[in-house]
Amino acid sequence: MFSPVQAIVRVRLAPRAQWRAFEQWLRAVPAVQHAVLVTGDVDYELRLNCRSFAHLGDVLTRMRAYRGAEVVSTAVILHEVAGLCQRTQAQPGDEVTLPRVRTM
DSSP: OOOEEEEEEEEEOOOOOOOHHHHHHHOOTTTTTEEEOSSSOOEEEEEESSHHHHHHHHHHHHHHSSSSEEEEEOOOOOOOTTTTTOOOOOOOOOOOOOOOOOOO
C-alpha cells in the first residue's frame, strides 16, 4: 500500500563517511522503502513513503542530522507510470542487438 506522500531523496556522503553505517541507519528509518547506491553527483537515491507532508519534513530533518550525509535534493512523486513494475520478462523489441566485433 502506498502512502499519501512519496518522495525521491538524493543523498551525498562525505568522503570519509562510513557507507555501511549509513546503510544500517537507513534500515532503521521506516519511511525509507527503497535505497540504491548510484554513480554520479550523489551517492544514494532513496524512495520514501510518508503519512503526510509533516511526516516527510520530520524524516528529512532526521536525515539532515545524520553526520556525514547531505540531503542534496528532494522530489515529491506526483504520478507513477503504471505497468512498469510488473514487467517480469523482456518484451518483444526491448532488446538491443549489437553487431559482433571480430577480434584478432
